[in-house]
Amino acid sequence: MKKFEEHVVALESFAFEGKSIARVDGFVVFVDGGVPGDEVRVRINKVKKQHAEASVVEVVKSSPLRAVPPCAHFGTCGGCKWQHVDYQAQLDFKRQHVIDALERIGGFTGVQVNPTIGSEDVYFYRNKMEFSFGTKWITREELNERNLNPEPRTERETFALGMHIPQRFDKIVDINECHLQSHVSNQILNLVRQFCLDRQLSIYSTFTHTGYLRNLVIRQSAHTNELMVNLVTSEDTPELLVALSSTLFAAFPSITTIVNNITQRKSQVAIGDYEKVYHGPGFVTEKIGKRTYRISANSFFQTNTKQAERLYDVATRMAQLSPDDVVFDLYSGTGTIALHIADSVKEVVGVENVEAAVEDAKKNAEANCVTNCTFILGDLKDRLTKDTAWLGNHPKPNVMIIDPPRAGMHEKVVREVVEMRPERIVYVSCNPATQARDLKLICNETGYELVEVQPVDMFPHTYHIENVVSLKLRP
DSSP states (O other): OOTTOEEEEEOOEEOGGGOEEEEETTEEEEEETOOTTOEEEEEEEEEOSSEEEEEEEEEEEOOTTBOOOOOTTTTTSSSOSOTTBOHHHHHHHHHHHHHHHHHHTSOOOSOOBOOOBOOSOSSSOOSEEEEEEEEEOOOHHHHHHTTOOSSOOSHHHHEEEEEEOTTOSSEEEEOSOOSSSOHHHHHHHHHHHHHHHHTTOOBOOTTTOOOSEEEEEEEEOSSSOOEEEEEEESSOOHHHHHHHHHHHHHHOTTOOEEEEEEOOOSSOOOOOSEEEEEESSSEEEEEETTEEEEEETTOOOOSOHHHHHHHHHHHHHHHTOOTTOEEEEESOTTSHHHHHHGGGSSEEEEEESOHHHHHHHHHHHHHTTOOSEEEEESOHHHHTTTSOGGGGGSOOOSEEEEOOOTTOOOHHHHHHHHHHOOSEEEEEESOHHHHHHHHHHHHTTSSEEEEEEEEEOSSTTSSOOEEEEEEEEOO
C-alpha cells in the first residue's frame, strides 16, 4: 500500500476520533469522513507499519446511518465531524466507545452501560463560540474557478473570520453561518467581519507576531438571553471599539455587554492580559437548576447549558445524597456541581488549582446565598499528600464527586482518594480512555465496585462524550 493510492472499501465500525475502520487485504485503514455501512472510494494519506490513514473521495453506496449535513462548511472546518451521521447512531457509537474503553483499558468485563442521554438541541446548542481571524483557506477548486494563483492576491481573498481547518493553526475557514450557536450570533459574526474589512484592519500573524485582530468570542445565555460580544485584539484602540460597539448595539439591541480583551501573548488562546468594557456590565448570567452564575469573558462554563443540567442531575442521582453527607468535589472549577448539590447535603468542599475559577466559585456561592460550600485553591496532588492542613478543618467525606480534565487523575490523587475510603464515588469524565485507566486503579483490590455507567452527549455531531460512573465501597 502506498500514499495516494485509491481503494474501494467497506466501512465496518467507528474508531478513535470518529474515524471509520476498513480493511484492504486484511490491513487496517482508518478512514476520515465515512460512516459504518458505507462503501466508499478512499485515498491513502499515510501508511504506517500497523495501519494506514485515508479520506473519502467518493461514496459508492451510502450507509443507512448516513445523514445529510445542513452546514455549507461541513468537512472543511474543525467544528462538527459527524453531521453526516444519524443522531441516534451517534449516541449508539458513543456508548460503544465507553464500553470499549472500560473493557480494553480498564479491564472490566460484563459492565452494563446505559444508553447515551441525547441532547435536547442537536444544533444551535452552544452558549459560547470562539472564532478566529486569520488567513483565508481556499480550496484548489475555488482557486481554479477564479483563475487565482495558489496564493490569494487581494485583501478580501486573504481575510477570514471563522474556524481553524483541522490540523492547521495558520489557515481559517471563512464562516458565514455556523450551526452550533444561535442565528443572531451568525449575524453578529458577519457584521464584525464587514466592519473590520471596511476599515482594513490587520490580522494578527502567528509567524511575525504583528497585526491587530485575534478572536471574536460570543457568549449567549440559554435561560436569561443575555448576550456578550468579546473582541480579542493585540492593541488597545478605544476609538475603534467605541465605533464597533455603536455599530453592534444599533444592529442588535439584544446585546447586553461588549468587551475588548487585549493581549500581547504569542499563543492563540483567546484570553486577554487585561480587559475593557464598552457596553453593559462586562459579564452575562446563566442558570443551571435553581442557581444563577456570573460568567465573565474569560470564565470557564459548560458550553451546552441545558445538557449540563442533565449531567449534574445524573451525578446527583448517582451520589445518592442525604442531608448528613459531607462531599468532596475534586477539580471543582467554578463550583457548578458543588452549588448544584449544596441543598441536598451537610457540607461540600471543592478543590481546584485555577485561582480565577476558585474566586468565581466563591462569588457564585455568595450570589446564590449558599453557605455550606468551601472552595480551596491548590493542586490536588499536593493538597492530598503534603499541604494537607485544610483536611483538619472538615469532616471526613463519605461522598466524592470527581470531574478531572481530559488527562484524568494523577496516580497519587487516585491513591489518596482510595485511602480516604468514601462510601460512594461519582466520577465525571470527558475522556472515557483516561477515566477507564483511573477506574482500574480505583477498583484494583481496593474494595470499590462499579455500580452504574451513564454516557451523556454534551456535544452533538462530534465524537466527544461525557461519561458518569458511580462506585461504592463494598461492606
